Amino acid sequence: MALYIKAAEILEKVERKKGAVKTLVYDSKYQNIKQLFALVCETQKYSEVLQEIIDTTRLLKDTKLRIHLAKALVYDLLIGQGVKCGGAWKAVMLKHRSRLQAALARIKVRQKVSRNEDLLPPSMQNIGGVTIPRYVRVNTLKTTVEDVIDYLKREGYSYHGTASRLEDLYRLSGKEFLKDLHLRDLLVFSAKMDFHDHYLYKAGHIILQDKASCLPAHLLDPPVGAHVIDACAAPGNKSSHLAAIMKNKGKLFAFDLDAKRLSTMSTLLLRAGVTFQQLANEDFLKVDPLCPAYKDVTHILLDPSCSGSGMLCLSDGGSEEQRRDPERLQALAAFQLRCLNHALRFPRLQRLVYSTCSVHREENEEVVSACLQNNPAFGLVRLLPEWPERGLEPLAQCLRASVTKTLTHGFFVAMLKRRLQTPGSSMELSSRVTPPAQEERAETSVEDQPPPAKKKKRNRKKPKKQGT
Numbered sequence: 001m002a003l004y005i006k007a008a009e010i011l012e013k014v015e016r017k018k019g020a021v022k023t024l025v026y027d028s029k030y031q032n033i034k035q036l037f038a039l040v041c042e043t044q045k046y047s048e049v050l051q052e053i054i055d056t057t058r059l060l061k062d063t064k065l066r067i068h069l070a071k072a073l074v075y076d077l078l079i080g081q082g083v084k085c086g087g088a089w090k091a092v093m094l095k096h097r098s099r100l101q102a103a104l105a106r107i108k109v110r111q112k113v114s115r116n117e118d119l120l121p122p123s124m125q126n127i128g129g130v131t132i133p134r135y136v137r138v139n140t141l142k143t144t145v146e147d148v149i150d151y152l153k154r155e156g157y158s159y160h161g162t163a164s165r166l167e168d169l170y171r172l173s174g175k176e177f178l179k180d181l182h183l184r185d186l187l188v189f190s191a192k193m194d195f196h197d198h199y200l201y202k203a204g205h206i207i208l209q210d211k212a213s214c215l216p217a218h219l220l221d222p223p224v225g226a227h228v229i230d231a232c233a234a235p236g237n238k239s240s241h242l243a244a245i246m247k248n249k250g251k252l253f254a255f256d257l258d259a260k261r262l263s264t265m266s267t268l269l270l271r272a273g274v275t276f277q278q279l280a281n282e283d284f285l286k287v288d289p290l291c292p293a294y295k296d297v298t299h300i301l302l303d304p305s306c307s308g309s310g311m312l313c314l315s316d317g318g319s320e321e322q323r324r325d326p327e328r329l330q331a332l333a334a335f336q337l338r339c340l341n342h343a344l345r346f347p348r349l350q351r352l353v354y355s356t357c358s359v360h361r362e363e364n365e366e367v368v369s370a371c372l373q374n375n376p377a378f379g380l381v382r383l384l385p386e387w388p389e390r391g392l393e394p395l396a397q398c399l400r401a402s403v404t405k406t407l408t409h410g411f412f413v414a415m416l417k418r419r420l421q422t423p424g425s426s427m428e429l430s431s432r433v434t435p436p437a438q439e440e441r442a443e444t445s446v447e448d449q450p451p452p453a454k455k456k457k458r459n460r461k462k463p464k465k466q467g468t
């Protein structure tokens with residue numbers, strides 16, 4: 001029942017413009033965030049259809065349910081995977097099931113469609129029927145990819161090796177699974193798989209994380225023993241990924257302004273076996289880069305608050321373009337740029353990954369371009385040459401992600417690297433993303449193509465070679 005109560009509360013708050021779905025879901029403290037997020041998004045998406053069904057069957061009058069609760073229940077009964085509660089509400093839904101089903105069937109006949117999805121406006125339909133697979137990151141602090149594969153095979157899952165093309169991922173059905181083609185610790189299942197009640201999830205051996213959200217830590221790739229900052233860290237999936245890459249060795253300074261989210265993060269890190277973190281409920285912008293504690297920080301992951309427009313909750317009404325709120329975007333971009341400029345002030349910083357789950361150029365390429373204008377000591381690294389979706393021109397070194405091109409939520413990642421080594425910074429930098437020769441080329445192309453905001457002529461001298 002708690003699922004539907006929370007979903008109804010969030011639906012009502014969103015309608016009254018009391019917050020964004022993503023934030024409200026996180027703040028709800030509901031234990032299965034993904035389940036709640038999916039229910040709210042899907043109910044919103046089908047809101048008009050559900051409203052018509054509820055009106056024509058006079059469900060509210062007969063049951064005394066409130067509209068948002070009724071919508072969430074009717075969604076699960078008719079379109080989702082069945083009502084997930086017992087008690088009075090389930091009994092009510094079952095009592096009215098035939099009338100509700102008949103009302104849905106009538107709408108489909110009227111609109112001459114056979115699938116529920118075809119009832120949605122085109123902007124809300126998954127293009128070509130593509131849905132995001134279920135991604136499962138193996139937590140190598142607690143287990144290995146091979147052990148997880150063996151465990152699942154013993155449970156009747158069917159392992160099909162490593163994917164060789166993106167198309168392999170959306171062909172998965174039932175209990176089939178694959179290793180991802182880009183990220184070696186990632187397993188991929190059909191979208192319908194839910195591991196929230198699985199032992200491996202509860203024991204912290206697997207982390208349920210979208211593939212795009214695994215990119216920042218994977219690309220930053222700090223060496224074991226490094227000193228790293230996760231600047232806007234909660235609820236902590238990227239911190240836990242960093243910890244796995246660094247094998248819990250070195251230092252991980254994680255900051256977040258929101259105490260509630262930070263407490264969720266503590267729980268998550270505990271479950272994931274992360275032991276070397278220093279969590280601080282602090283404004284990253286007020287952290288002193290010259291403080292001796294951070295003198296050896298060489299890597300920063302910056303994943304600041306953003307519009308969340310890449311999270312596939314397509315139903316806030318209208319297309320993404322229609323939902324674009326220029327004032328809000330401007331405020332977010334200004335904050336993101338301040339964070340980025342601040343992060344580059346850490347004296348021994350070598351690499352920084354900047355990421356957002358936004359699809360807006362204002363929060364992505366424009367923030368990075370403006371930052372590079374202010375910080376000529378840093379250049380962009382060309383990321384994963386084989387990745388199918390690039391940053392918008394001229395920042396093709398960066399990555400974008402989307403449901404249609406990468407089978408993930410919408411996402412953006414850039415990596416900045418110091419061009420000139422600071423004195424005494426002898427730390428060997430690993431480069432899992434691209435061979436050093438390509439990085440050199442990529443940095444040359446940054447020099448050659450000044451970011452769009454300020455088109456002054458630049459010196460086309462070859463950049464100095466630097467060891468990585």
Ligand code: SAM
Nearest residue numbers: 232234235236237238256257258283284303305
């Ligand atoms: N990286 C996180 C993860 O993977 O779980 C998600 C980070 S979320 C996109 C952005 C976070 O930034 C929020 O938890 C928010 O509270 C935090 N935040 C916003 N402003 C901040 C600031 N000035 N300093 C530190 N954290 C901040």
